[in-house]
Amino acid sequence: METLLTKPTTNLDDLFRRQQRKAQQLKRSTAAERVVRLEKFKQVLIDYTDSILQALFEDFKKPKAEAELEISPIIDEIDFAIASLATWMESQLVPTPDVMGGSAATSKIVYEPKGVCLLITPWNYPVLLTFRPLVSCIAAGNTAIVKPSELTPHTSTVIRQVVEAAFEPNEVVVVEGGVEVASELLKLPVHHIFYTGGSRVGKIVMKAAANYLASVTLELGGKSPAILDDSANLADAAGKIAWGKYFNCGQTCIAPDYVFVSEARKDEFLATLKATIETMYGADGPGIASPAYARMVNDSHYRRVKNLLDDAVEKGANVIVGGKTDASENYISPTLLADVTADHAIMKEEIFGPVLPVLTYKSIDEAIDFVNQGERPLALYVFGQDKTATDHVISNTTAGGSVVNHVIMHYFSPFLPFGGVGNSGTGRGHGHFGFLDFSNQRPVFQL
Ligand code: NAD
Numbered sequence: 001m002e003t004l005l006t007k008p009t010t011n012l013d014d015l016f017r018r019q020q021r022k023a024q025q026l027k028r029s030t031a032a033e034r035v036v037r038l039e040k041f042k043q044v045l046i047d048y049t050d051s052i053l054q055a056l057f058e059d060f061k062k063p064k065a066e067a068e069l070e071i072s073p074i075i076d077e078i079d080f081a082i083a084s085l086a087t088w089m090e091s092q093l094v095p096t097p098d099v100m101g102g103s104a105a106t107s108k109i110v111y112e113p114k115g116v117c118l119l120i121t122p123w124n125y126p127v128l129l130t131f132r133p134l135v136s137c138i139a140a141g142n143t144a145i146v147k148p149s150e151l152t153p154h155t156s157t158v159i160r161q162v163v164e165a166a167f168e169p170n171e172v173v174v175v176e177g178g179v180e181v182a183s184e185l186l187k188l189p190v191h192h193i194f195y196t197g198g199s200r201v202g203k204i205v206m207k208a209a210a211n212y213l214a215s216v217t218l219e220l221g222g223k224s225p226a227i228l229d230d231s232a233n234l235a236d237a238a239g240k241i242a243w244g245k246y247f248n249c250g251q252t253c254i255a256p257d258y259v260f261v262s263e264a265r266k267d268e269f270l271a272t273l274k275a276t277i278e279t280m281y282g283a284d285g286p287g288i289a290s291p292a293y294a295r296m297v298n299d300s301h302y303r304r305v306k307n308l309l310d311d312a313v314e315k316g317a318n319v320i321v322g323g324k325t326d327a328s329e330n331y332i333s334p335t336l337l338a339d340v341t342a343d344h345a346i347m348k349e350e351i352f353g354p355v356l357p358v359l360t361y362k363s364i365d366e367a368i369d370f371v372n373q374g375e376r377p378l379a380l381y382v383f384g385q386d387k388t389a390t391d392h393v394i395s396n397t398t399a400g401g402s403v404v405n406h407v408i409m410h411y412f413s414p415f416l417p418f419g420g421v422g423n424s425g426t427g428r429g430h431g432h433f434g435f436l437d438f439s440n441q442r443p444v445f446q447l
Contacts, residue, residue, distance in 0.1 A: 015173060016116060016188045019143040022170040023115045023191075026141045031086040034139060037167070038085075041138070042078045044166040045071065045131070048158060052127055055154035059123075060297045060330075066248055070128040073412060077132050080414040080431055081139040088139070088435045096445070106446045111439045113141035114215065115191035120182055120205065122197045123149035123297055124251040124352075129196050129219075130159055134172065136434030137194070143171050147185055149197075150178035151297050190214050192438060196253075197221075198350075199375075199423050217427030217437050219253070220420050221350045224377045226256035226407065227367045227393055229384030230265060236405070237383040238273040241356070242280060244407035246334040249294040250354035251301075254379040254401070254408050257350060258340070258357045260367035266360050270320055270338055273358075277321045277334050285333030288326045295330040296353060302330040305353030308346040312337055312357065315344055322354070342370065364389065368396045375423035376400070381407045400424045 045052075049071060056062040056070065089111055096107045117137050121130040130148050137144050146163065148156040160174035167173075175181060186193075186208035195205040196219040209216045226241055228234070245255050261269045286293035296302040306325050309332070313319060322335030332354050340346060340357035347357065361367045371380065380399035384390045390404045400420035401410045410416050414431035427437050 012175070012184055012188060015145065015169075015175075016190070018170045019116045019145065019173070023113065023143045026143060026171070027113055027115075029141050031089050034085055034141060035082050037138060037171075038078050038082050038135065041131075041135070041166045042075060044162055045074060045078075048162050048165070051158050051161070052155070055158040056127070056152075057291075058154040059126075059152040060249075061291070061293075061295045062248065063292045063294060065292075066294065070125050073128060074131045074135065076412075077135045077414065077430070077434075081135055081435070084432065085139055085435075088432055091444075100445070101447055104447070108444050110442045110444050111140070111435075112442050114438055114440055115142060116188075117142045117144045117192045117194060117438065118185055118188065118190040118214075119144055119146045119194045120185070120197065121146065121148050123151035123155075124248060124253065126152045126155040127159065131162075133194050133196070133217075133429055133434065136429060137438045138172070140435050140438035142192070142438055144173075145185060145188070145190070146172065146174045147182055148174065148176065150176070187211075192216070194427075194438075195219065202425070217429065218420070218425045219418075219427075219429065220378065220423065220425040221253050221352070222375050222377045222420070222424040223257040223347075223350050224254055224379040224381070224399070225367070225371055226259045226381040226383065227364065227371075228259065228261045228265070228269065229364060229382065229386060229389040229393070230262050231386035231389055232383035232405075233385065234265065234269050234272045235276075238269065238276040240406050241381075242273060242276050242334070245356050246277070246280070246293075246354050249296060249332070250305075251294070251297060251352055252408070254411060255352075256356070256379075256381055256407050257377075258347065258359060260359050260361055260370070262364070263360045263362055266338075266358070270336070270358060273336055273356075274321050277336060281334050285322055285324050288329045288331045293334075296332060297330070299327070299330060301353070302327060302332065305332055305351065305355060308349075308351060308353075309335065309337070309355050312340055312344045312346045315341075317344065317346075317357070364393065365396075368393060371397050376421045378420045378424035379403070379408075379410070398422075 053067045056067040092109045096105045189212040194217045199220040202218045202220045317340045320336040322333040324333040335355045337357045378400040382393040417428035417433035418430045419428040
């Protein structure tokens, strides 16, 4: 098998040219041929499961149960694509207006691959957020150059090994490295860029794409609120919010970033959430030796979140649960903060760590106004038994996606498009939406 250097010394122009030639071949590939490659990818993933779990633990002590949840959605995505691909690839006949020839002409939409795609992916779910879009990319018949995050180096290595075992390098190749390598890759005249990460870098990617007018999918972040209507079942909401917030040590793009509850129900909610967190993690938190709780990915993210926490406390916020930190382990315990106000630094950037501020409103429209004054969130959650009230929140806000009476669930369905809006991203992934995102919908009109 042909070998490729995947370090910065790789001749990237040559790599691009070879993928471009391969892309031309893949353009004509059938659904059956693509299914064979997806099946092989699935088998390799299964074979590498233990190595993946181990690498994720070495990188930031991701607990086994959480690491397994990085793999199962990829398998589901592959199975869904395998079952649907023939239908997705079929060209779609549409009516022709009489003035253009009516039944004497044909109009159809042909789904062709975009060509050579570049995937730049993050560290928080490094396997899932690299391989789930890769499934759509391959299903749509493209080639891919993949750059995983340098912040999770053990996992980056396993990602490369999986790709080397599953694909020939002219079809999919992993180029490892940091910002320098990403910057070089962004100089290639690729046809589509799929970037997952923070909004600041998303802007750099979009500017680079403009050089070649490559299309982009940007899966970015932001502050995703959870708004509790007075009709919410507080115990139910507390359990789901705590799960979504503290999973992966709060480093989840669609984790609830903060909560809004009415002044009238604030004390009841804080008491319920406190009891929930203590039941989940113990009264003193999981502790620095716990194998069941992830760590902040590195020292710089640890310090960033600790500074946000310290700043809030200095300015009058109260720690209701947690607040325990240990720099030697990049450990921050699940933390619940009350009496946070909009002018605290913690309310001005995505927290991306296990600290949950709870804010209050007098009327739910105050919460809606607060959300609408900020950047458009990646996710917005609303809890309530009163459907008129939850509909009111959804229809008066904008977000990449929403869940009523739970958090995060929209990520898992292959029938729902996933992505952001405005500052939280552009483009849609998952299932058929992912296939379309990686396809050129080409109209063919024939007389
Ligand atoms: P990151 O550090 O994981 O970086 C992402 C990728 O961008 C990496 O491969 C990195 O090497 C590369 N990169 C960094 N700087 C670059 C530059 N100047 N030029 C080119 N490439 C560069 O990203 P992060 O920003 O720390 O990730 C966390 C953010 O990602 C959060 O905001 C989170 O909400 C968001 N996120 C979004 C999704 C989603 O699906 N929408 C998923 C996960 C994370």
